[in-house]
Amino acid sequence: MKKHFLKTGMATVLALALLQSCKKDGAPKGDGGTGGGTGDGGTTVITPPNNPDLAATQGFFLDGWQAKTFTAPSAATVAKPAAGNISATVDVSQVISKVSKNLYGNNTNPFMSQYVDQPVLMQQITDLAPNILRFPGGSLSDVYFWKGSNKAPDDAPAKLLNSGGVAGDANYWYGNNTANWTFTLDNYYKVLQQTNSTGLITVNYGYARYGTGSKPAETAAHLAADWVRYDNGRTKYWEIGNENYGNWEAGYRIDPAANQDRQPATLTGSLYGAHFKIFADSMRKAATEVGNTGIKIGMVTTEDEEKNNASVIIQNWNANAMKESGSSPDFYVVHNYYTPFQQNSSPEVILATPAKVTANMMAWVKTSIQNAGVPQKPVALDEWNIFATGSKQMVSNIAGVHAVMVLGELLKNQYSMAARWDLANGWDNGDDHGMFNNSMNTSNPEPGAPAWNARPAFYYMYFFQKYFGDRMVNSTVTGSTDIISYGSSYQSGQAGVVLVNKGSTDKVVTVNIKNFAAGSKYYYYELKGGTDNATFSRKVYVNGTGPAGVSGGPSNFKTIAANSAAIAGGIIVNVPAYGSLFLVAEGK
Structure with a gap:
């Protein structure tokens, strides 16, 4: 029997009276959680879960949130290991946040080919269920003309300046280029529909800077508004x-002599903030014209590491851009690649970053908003990955473990939306952010890998989303600093935990679930790397089943039986070195 207590007044008195009555009559046995030995008797009162308010940093991105119903997978009974001194405690009564499906997003881009006709990749994206697919980039968003096929507008110069003022070919991209090596805008819309994903479109701001017309900001904003009209209500997030x-972006530096509205040579946060309002006003007007009144528009902001950047523009970007744009942005956008730039980082360095970096980034954005005196809005991380290079870290099992930790920390810190970079990129000897092998990269292919082969991160993100509940709840670990836990609960009555082992040796963990009416079984999937490429295995094994080839994971990952054991006597599992475990316990 679960007892629900109201907070004040006569309701509290009545609730306490009910509690005393239940105690006299004898409370149900085995209700208090697993505790390492559910079913061994005792009288325990279950504290009901709290229902925290939706965080302002999440906001409308949780509109339409739905509870999850857990369906037990096919399972094979396994023996439990002997308990050790490491414990993970999950408290179902302490809800941190509802789980947003928008945290599992990814980035698509125009250099993946016209991949809508690639059934293997399309099925894998559907299986991944990213829910959000951002387009067209990345940095190429600021040189992307959605209307064009092979010619830019007349006021877009043939050459653009880099940060040092040196001119180079603009290398524009076009939304109607039907060549097989690129990706049209219309095919992007088809991918969204076929994979049941929501769009996130990044419009070309750089054109507001390098355009040579009389009013470049207004011209660029009009082009963006035309895209909203063409979109015709299909996309909510922009x-x-x-x-x-950043000095790597097109439009960061321009030739003032070619500019007709007195813009400075180098972009500032204040100027971007002023231009943001011009864009937003034009785009919202266009959305109203086509009946898309729910359009939401995000603004570029810096993340924590950049506040101490040597660039004065970056140091002051948030303060100046936020003050100038005022309440116009609907949400704020940050990017982060977590590890030191292009260093041959070890697993220990990589796996130490998610908790600290994710928390610091949110704290920095909140501080920036407070200092600017503007309202708190949702915070979205729509590009993230690792920058570690030299040992194939980006395509490794370690990248998958890192992805699990990032998802957990995003939930803990109440981000609204996230999109990993990216679906497919370029092999570059393993310095490849792509979740899938880009089969169109024929000049530098991934050796031994079939077309669109999924990398380890795919499997880790798939199992996280599938076996994490609809609410994150508090969880803690004692006995080891290598084990990290992320607890969840399902409205259908189950509770679960995702366990990560950052260490180089296996760890036995006892899972205690508090304030939970436990059922009879628990189920789990164990993911770990192989023995290839030292600690940066290109393979992932799911409950002992691995890939047929040199990289990726098992082709039958959707039908592999879960491991299962009885909750009676305790939930005890072995968490593999540099691996993760996804566990759900039945409720009564």
Whole structure:
């Protein structure tokens, strides 16, 4: 029997009276959680879960949130290991947040080919269920003309300046280029429909800077508004520009002599903030014209590591852009690649980053908003990955474990939306952010890998989403700093935990679930790397089943039986070195 207590007044008195009555009559046995030995008797009162308010950093991205119903997978009974001194405690009564399906997003891009006709890749994206697919980039968003096929607007110069003022070919991209090596805008819309995904479109802000017409900002905003009209209500989420504070972006530096509205040579946060309002006003007007009144527009902001950047523009970007844009943005956008730039980082360095970096990033954005005196809005991380290079880290099992930790920390810190970078990129000897092998990269193919082969991160993100509940709940670990836990609960009555082992040796963990009416069984999937490529295995094994080839995971990952054991006597599991375990316990 679960007892629900109201907070104040006569309701509290009545609730306490009910509790005393239940105690006299004898409370149900085995209700208090697993505790390492559910079913061994005792009288325990279950504290009901709290229902925290939706965080302002999440906001409308949780509109339409749905509870999850757990369906037990096919399972094979396994023996439990002997208990050790490591415990993970999950408290179902302490809800941190509802789980947003928008945290599992990814980035697609125009250099993946016209992949809508690639059934293997399309099925894998559908299986992954990213829910959000961002397009067209990345930095190429600021040189992307959605209307064109092979010619830019007349006021877009043939050459653009880099950060040092040196001119180079603009290398524009076009939304109507039907060549087989690129990807049309219309095919993007088809991919969204076929994979049941929601769009996130990044419009070309750079054009507002390098355009040579009389009113470049207004012209660029009009082009963005025309895209909204063409979109015709298919897309809710938009953002203006990509990392425009960075000297690597088109439009960061322009030739003032070619500019007709007195813009400075180098972009500032204040100017971007002023331009943001011009874009947003034009785009919202266009959305109203086509009946898409729910459009939401995001603004580029810096993340924590960049506040101490040597660039004065980056140091002051958030303060100046936020003050100038005021309440116009609907959400704020950050990017983060977690590890030191292009260093041959070890697993220990990589796996130490998710908790600290994710928390610091949110704290920095909140502080920036407070200092600017503007309202808190949702915070979206729509590009993330690792920058570690030299040992095939990006395509490794370690990248998958890192992805699990990022998802857990995003939930813990109440981010609204996230999109990993990216679905497919380029092999570059393993320095490849792509979740899938890009089969169109014929000049530098991944050796031994079939077309669109999924990398380990795919499997880790698939099992996280499938076996994490609809609410994150508090969880803690004692006995080891290598084990990290992320607890969840299902409205259908189950509870679960995702366990990560950052260490180089296996760890036995006892899982205690508090304030939970436990059922009879628990189920889990164990993911770990292989023995190839030292600690950066290109393979992942799911409950002992691995890939047929040199990389990726098992082709039958959707039908592999879960491991299962009785809850009576305790939930005890072995968490593999540099691996993860996804566990759900039945409720009564």
